Structures are given as structure tokens and as C-alpha cells.
Amino acid sequence: MLEMTEVSKTFHAGTSDAKKALDRVSLRVEDGDFVSIIGANGAGKSTLFNAICGSFLPDAGSIRMDGEDITLLPEHRRARRIGRLFQDPMRGTAPDMSIEENLALAAGNGGWLSRVGAADRRAFRERLSLLGMGLEDRMKQQVGLLSGGQRQALTLLMATYHPPKILLLDEHTAALDPGTAEKVLAMTRDIVEKNRLTCLMITHNMQSALDLGNRTLMMHQGRILFDTRGEERARLTVDDLLEKFRQLNGARLDNDRMLLN
Amino acid sequence: MSIDKWLGLGQTALELGLVNGLTVLALFLSYSMLNVCDLSTDGCFTLGAAVGTLTALAGYPLLSLPAAMLAGSVSGFVTAALQTRMGVQSLLAGIVVNTAIYSLNMALTGNRSTLSLIKAPTVFSMARDALKGTPLAGQYALLVLLAAAALAAVFLCLFLRTRLGLAIRATGSNADMVRSSSINPAFTTTVGLCLSNALTGLSGCLMAQQQKSFDVNMGQGMVTVALASLLIGGVFFGKNRSIPLRAAGTLLGAFLFRLVYMLALRLNMPAFMLKAVSAAIVVIAISGPYLKSQIPVLIRRGRAAGKGGTA
Numbered sequence: 072m073l074e075m076t077e078v079s080k081t082f083h084a085g086t087s088d089a090k091k092a093l094d095r096v097s098l099r100v101e102d103g104d105f106v107s108i109i110g111a112n113g114a115g116k117s118t119l120f121n122a123i124c125g126s127f128l129p130d131a132g133s134i135r136m137d138g139e140d141i142t143l144l145p146e147h148r149r150a151r152r153i154g155r156l157f158q159d160p161m162r163g164t165a166p167d168m169s170i171e172e173n174l175a176l177a178a179g180n181g182g183w184l185s186r187v188g189a190a191d192r193r194a195f196r197e198r199l200s201l202l203g204m205g206l207e208d209r210m211k212q213q214v215g216l217l218s219g220g221q222r223q224a225l226t227l228l229m230a231t232y233h234p235p236k237i238l239l240l241d242e243h244t245a246a247l248d249p250g251t252a253e254k255v256l257a258m259t260r261d262i263v264e265k266n267r268l269t270c271l272m273i274t275h276n277m278q279s280a281l282d283l284g285n286r287t288l289m290m291h292q293g294r295i296l297f298d299t300r301g302e303e304r305a306r307l308t309v310d311d312l313l314e315k316f317r318q319l320n321g322a323r324l325d326n327d328r329m330l331l332n
Numbered sequence: 333m334s335i336d337k338w339l340g341l342g343q344t345a346l347e348l349g350l351v352n353g354l355t356v357l358a359l360f361l362s363y364s365m366l367n368v369c370d371l372s373t374d375g376c377f378t379l380g381a382a383v384g385t386l387t388a389l390a391g392y393p394l395l396s397l398p399a400a401m402l403a404g405s406v407s408g409f410v411t412a413a414l415q416t417r418m419g420v421q422s423l424l425a426g427i428v429v430n431t432a433i434y435s436l437n438m439a440l441t442g443n444r445s446t447l448s449l450i451k452a453p454t455v456f457s458m459a460r461d462a463l464k465g466t467p468l469a470g471q472y473a474l475l476v477l478l479a480a481a482a483l484a485a486v487f488l489c490l491f492l493r494t495r496l497g498l499a500i501r502a503t504g505s506n507a508d509m510v511r512s513s514s515i516n517p518a519f520t521t522t523v524g525l526c527l528s529n530a531l532t533g534l535s536g537c538l539m540a541q542q543q544k545s546f547d548v549n550m551g552q553g554m555v556t557v558a559l560a561s562l563l564i565g566g567v568f569f570g571k572n573r574s575i576p577l578r579a580a581g582t583l584l585g586a587f588l589f590r591l592v593y594m595l596a597l598r599l600n601m602p603a604f605m606l607k608a609v610s611a612a613i614v615v616i617a618i619s620g621p622y623l624k625s626q627i628p629v630l631i632r633r634g635r636a637a638g639k640g641g642t643a
Contacts, residue, residue, distance in 0.1 A: 150514040163512070165505035167571065172498050176513045183496040213572065230512070 073100040073237055073269070078122055078132030080293075092118040093129070094293035100237070105263065105270045105284030109277060109312070115293040116273045120239045123271075125149050136236060154230030154268075156223065156243035163226030166215030170206060170225065171195060173214055177229035198228055202258060220251035224258060231262050238263065240272040277309045289316060343474065345594045349587030350477035351542060354535035355558040356565070356586045357484050358528040360579060363562065365492065366524040367504030368415075371426030373558065375433030376407045376529045377536035377551035382437045384537025385447050385546040393453045396537055397480075404533020407433060408525035416518035437548050447546040454541035473542060480538060481583055484531055489576045491527070500524045553607040560610040561586040563617035589613070 080093040092115050100106060110116050122129055125146040133142045141149050156163060164173050174195045175187045192210070199207035202224045206217075214222060223243060231238065240259065244252035260283070263270050274280050280287050286300040289312070296319050299307065355377060362370040380400035387396035407429060414425035441447055459472040468475060491497045502510045503520040510517045532554075540546045565585025569577045593606060601609075 145516070147511045147514055147516045150512045155512060162506070162508055165502040165509050167505040168498070168501055172501070173509075175495065176498055176502055176510070176515070179495070179513060179515075181495060184494045186493050186495070 072102055072137055073098070073123065074135040075099075075122070076133050076135075078129045078134060080118060080122060080127065080129050084130070091293045093122060095132070096122075096293070096295060097132075098288075098295065100269060100271065102269050103267055104286055106272070106286045106288060107280040107284050108271060108273045108288045108290060109275070109280045110290035110296075114290040116290050117241055118293070119290070120155065120241055120271070120273070123237070123239060124153055124155055151233070152236040153239060154235035154237070155239040156226055156230055156241060158242040158245045160219040160223040160226065160246060163229065164214045164222055167213060169211050169213055170199070170217075171210040173225065174198075174210075174229060174232070177232045179233075198232070199225075202228060218251075220247050220255060223247060223251075223255050227255065227258060227262065231266065231268065234266040234268060236269065238268045238270045240270065242273050242275060245275060277312055281307055281309065281312070291316070291319075341594050341598070342591065345591040346587055347474055347477055347542070349561075349590040350474075350481045350583070351535060351539045352554075352558060352561060352590065353481045353583040353586035354484055354531050354538070355554055356561045356582045357481075357488055357579065358531035358535070359555070359558045359562050360582045361488060361500075361524060361531070362528040363559065364566075364578070365501050365504050366521060366528075368422050368521065368525065369426070370408075370411065370525065370528065371423055371555060372407060372411045372429040372433065372529070373426075373532055373555035374551040374553065375430035375437075376404050376532045377539075377554045378437055378548060379407055379433050380404045380533025380536030381540035381546050381550055382440045382447075382536075382548075383533070385449055385540045386440060388449060388454050388541060389447065389452045391453070393455050393458055393541070396541070397455065397534060400533040400537030401530040402533075404536075405526040405530040407533070408527070408529025409522060411529070412518075412522040412525040416521050434548070441546070441548070445548040449541060449544040449546070454544070455538070456541055477538065477542075480534065484534070485576075485579045485583060488531075489579050492575050496520070496523060553610065556607065556614055557589070557610040558586075560613035560617070561589040563614060564588055566617075 075096055075098045077095045077097055078093055079091070079095050082088075082090045082092055094115075096115075096119065098119075108116050108119070121127060123134060125141070125144060125148075129142065133140055135141065136149075136152060165176075171187060171192065175191065178191065178194070180191060195210060196207045199210070204221055204224055206221060206225065214225065217225065223246075227243075243259070244255050247255060256279075262268070270284070272283065274283075281304070285304075286298070287304055287307075288298050289296045297315060355373065359370070359373065362368050380403060383403040384396040384400035387393075387399045392399075411425050411429045414420040414428065415422045420428065438445070455476055456473050459476045460469070463469045463472045463475070492501060499510055499513070499515045499520045500523065502513070503517045503524070507517045510520060536551060539550065562582055562585060565578070565581035565583070565588075568584060569581030571578075573581070589610070593609065596605070596609070597603060
């Protein structure tokens with residue numbers, strides 16, 4: 072369970088560029104929730120993820136995970152519990168190292184001086200074969216040689232190698248071609264369902280925001296504008312979402328990218 | 333020139349190449365793996381030489397090797413602490429430590445800029461005595477250096493295959509990914525720089541003992557010389573090769589660099605040109621691929637200008 076209480080963050084505070092990226096955001100995500108998050112560019116969606124991951128210290132508020140306050144915990148110390156995928160498929164893997172070596176770091180088995188053994192290799196092969204991309208036969212190849220889709224699939228595998236408490240997906244299919252995006256999304260759904268992961272997913276695609284998961288958040292100007300689930304959400308259409316945004320915000324949603332989807 | 337002279341030239345190049353090779357292996361770890369250009373290398377090399385010389389002068393030639401390595405790794409620890417815990421930029425951290433080490437070296441030697449090891453026992457004189465009467469007696473220096481370089485290279489290759497070694501490589505390749513693997517990049521950078529500077533210190537120590545003298549300026553420009561060797565090695569065994577091959581390549585690069593340099597000396601190039609030559613090699617090796625990619629642009633611009641069009 073993730074619980075954020077009144078979390079605020081202002082970038083460039085005290086200057087004319089001051090930007091309230093998060094404005095007293097409170098959010099409670101139950102175990103097993105799959106939450107889709109929508110909002111225009113600059114709404115604070117990625118900043119929300121950065122706060123959860125610990126990329127910065129919030130100006131105010133607290134973040135708790137399973138009851139433990141993690142607000143002050145450095146990024147690498149929470150990483151075990153949090154899996155994260157970025158839009159950029161290059162960010163989650165080390166390009167100069169082989170698939171096997173990348174997986175070895177994600178698996179993190181054994182002590183500092185332990186080496187990748189035959190048992191590890193078998194386990195990696197097995198996991199890779201589940202992706203259905205033939206990567207299991209290319210384990211010695213450098214990750215930099217893979218395509219964006221292959222790298223994102225590998226990142227997904229690495230981020231969930233040990234099922235995290237929460238999986239953060241930051242438009243992780245947006246940079247892929249439609250066919251590959253579909254495939255990576257299906258893999259994501261598989262892995263999330265199989266491990267019953269708690270998941271937050273940022274998307275620009277309003278339809279998939281409603282189709283996927285059990286809960287949808289809309290963010291605007293660093294705040295959660297509305298939060299819908301259950302029956303109410305099941306009846307919502309993309310038009311309803313746009314209308315709701317207009318009502319709550321008193322303005323039309325001026326993001327072409329969102330409207331087009 | 334007689335065959336003996338050629339062989340002698342090759343041997344000198346090999347010996348110097350192996351001494352330098354340890355510094356090149358250090359840069360292989362910090363520059364190629366960790367992606368940190370460690371500018372404290374010059375000072376660290378001299379520090380290793382100073383500590384090694386003083387320990388040998390005190391009558392402990394064997395102890396001088398670990399002592400120099402320890403001194404080197406302390407210097408690496410400081411450089412790493414500056415950049416990972418105190419927000420000093422990586423290049424600046426190296427420069428600052430490099431500058432401070434000069435004072436440290438002078439303090440260690442009691443304000444003397446040179447020390448002589450002529451009368452003191454060194455690891456080389458020990459090897460010479462041990463090998464006396466055996467067929468290898470003439471090659472004692474080469475054997476000591478070969479053993480040191482081989483041990484260092486093998487250790488490095490084995491180390492880079494451990495989880496810690498992988499984490500160090502990943503830190504240079506994608507620090508974000510290291511963090512998301514629950515590893516602190518500050519920690520991996522620190523371990524990497526401690527190890528690499530231990531090798532640099534050892535390199536300086538062996539250089540001083542082989543030359544039988546210490547000079548407070550003996551490390552000057554070492555980072556450029558070593559970088560040149562590293563890049564030459566990279567020509568033979570590039571990024572897509574296995575780690576052991578690349579490590580062997582760095583030693584090969586160090587040897588070839590010295591060989592070319594010795595040949596140039598034979599052709600009456602003055603000795604003081606060493607540093608200019610290494611600087612040129614570094615510039616050519618790093619800028620070469622970029623300039624090569626610019627050639628088609630220049631050609632097309634030239635053509636466009638020739639046709640009277642706008643370039």
C-alpha cells in the first residue's frame with residue numbers, strides 16, 4: 072500500500088520561474104490497484120513518480136509504503152520496492168553490457184563478489200523466453216544493439232524480476248511503434264496480473280486509461296483533479312473525461328495530443 | 333643497427349610499457365569502465381612512487397608495493413568522496429586532488445624533490461639476487477614487471493565479472509539503472525576509483541624502483557601518456573570485445589606506444605617530445621571518429637558551393 076499525504080514540490084522556488092509541480096497531493100493506492108493517470112504535459116504526472124521514487128525531497132508532506140515512512144529514504148534504498156519504466160527505452164538498461172549482465176544486476180543474487188553461475192543463466196533464459204522475442208538466444212549480446220521495443224521489454228523484465236511493491240509505468244510504450252507498443256503493453260498486463268502487482272501507469276491515451284486497470288486519476292497543475300473507480304468509471308467514455316476536465320477546470324483541455332487519442 | 337640493438341630496444345619498450353601498463357589498466361577501469369576521467373592520475377602516480385621509495389629506503393622493498401597501492405587508493409577515495417559526497421565536479425575533483433598531492437609528496441620526502449634508490453634494496457634488486465646464476469638472470473626486471481602487470485590484469489578481469497564489478501561497469505554506462513538495481517552509484521564510483529588508483533600508485537612505485545630514483549615531477553603528464561596507450565589498445569580490441577581481450581589490449585597499447593616512442597627517439601626526436609606526442613595521439617584518437625563523420629558534410633558543402641548554390 073502506498074500512501075502520499077499532502078506532498079508538495081515547487082521547482083525553482085523563489086525565482087520568476089517558480090513552478091508548483093506538486094500541490095498538496097494526497098493519494099492512497101491499495102495493494103493490487105492498477106491506476107491509470109492522465110493529464111496534459113506539465114500536469115505533474117512524472118513529478119509524482121519522481122516523488123515516489125525519491126529523485127527529490129518533497130518540500131512538504133510524507134510518503135509511506137506499507138506503513139513505513141520512506142520520505143527521506145535515498146533513491147537506491149527504495150528501489151527494491153519500486154519498479155519503474157520510462158518513456159525512453161534507453162533509460163532502464165546499460166547499453167555497454169550484455170543482456171545477461173544487465174539481468175544479473177537486476178536479479179542482484181548473492182554477495183558483492185559473487186558471479187553469474189549456470190543456475191542464474193538458466194533462470195535468465197527462462198524469464199527471457201517468456202517475452203517471446205528470442206532474446207534468450209542472445210544473452211551475450213550488448214543491450215545497445217537491441218531495438219527500442221526489445222530494450223523496453225528487457226527493462227520490464229528487469230524492473231519486475233523481483234516483484235516490486237509498486238510498478239510505475241511512465242508512458243512506457245509511447246516511444247515504440249504501434250505494433251511493438253501493443254506487444255509490450257500485453258506483456259506488462261501479463262506480468263502485472265501474474266504477480267498481482269500494484270501499478271501506476273501514466274498514459275496519454277485516454278481510451279487505454281479507461282480500458283486498463285481499476286482506477287483512473289486526472290492530474291492538472293500539480294493536483295489530482297479527479298479520481299474515479301468502480302461503477303462510475305465503468306460508465307465513463309473519453310468524451311465524458313474531456314467534459315469532466317472542462318467542468319472541473321473551467322477551461323478546455325488544450326492538449327492536442329490528448330484530444331487526438 | 334644490429335639485431336641485438338633492436339632486441340634491446342624492444343625490451344626497453346616492453347619494460348617501460350609494462351610499468352606504464354599498470355597506469356593504463358587503472359585508466360581502463362576508471363575511464364573505460366566507470367566513465368570518469370581521473371585527472372588525479374599524475375599526482376597519484378607520483379604519490380605511489382614517493383611512498384614506495386621511502387618504504388624501500390627504510391629497508392622494506394616488498395612492503396613498498398602494498399604501501400604504494402594503499403596510498404594510491406586513499407588518494408582515489410578522496411577524489412571519489414569529493415565528487416560523490418561533496419558535489420565537486422568529477423574533473424575538478426581530480427585536479428584538486430592532483431594539486432594537493434604535490435604538497436603531500438614534498439612533505440613526505442622532507443621537502444626534497446628527488447630521492448635516490450641506488451644504494452637501497454628494491455624489488456628489482458631482490459629479483460636480481462634471487463635469479464643469480466639461473467638462465468633468467470638477465471631478465472629480472474622484465475620478469476618482475478611481467479608478473480605485476482599480469483597479476484593486475486587477471487585480477488581486474490576476474491573482479492569485473494563479480495556483481496560489484498558489473499555494478500561499476502553499469503555505473504559508467506547508465507547510473508540510473510544502477511540506482512534502480514538498489515545499488516548506490518556513489519559506492520561503486522568510490523570502489524572503482526580506489527582500485528584504479530591503487531594500480532596507478534603501484535605503477536609509480538615500480539617506475540621509481542626501476543629507475544632507482546624518485547622525482548617529484550615524474551608523474552607529470554602521465555594521464556595523457558596512459559590515455560594515449562589506452563586509446564591505441566582500443567584500436568586493436570574495441571568496445572565490442574570481451575573484457576579480458578580489452579585488458580590485454582590496454583597492455584599491448586602501452587607497449588606499442590613505448591615502442592613507437594623509442595623508434596622516434598632513434599630517429600633523433602628529442603626526448604622532451606614524449607608529452608606532445610602523447611597529447612597528439614589522444615586528440616587524434618578521440619577526435620578522429622568525429623572528424624571522419626564530418627568529411628561527407630564538408631564534401632557536399634564544397635560541391636554545393638562549386639555549383640554556386642548555397643551551402
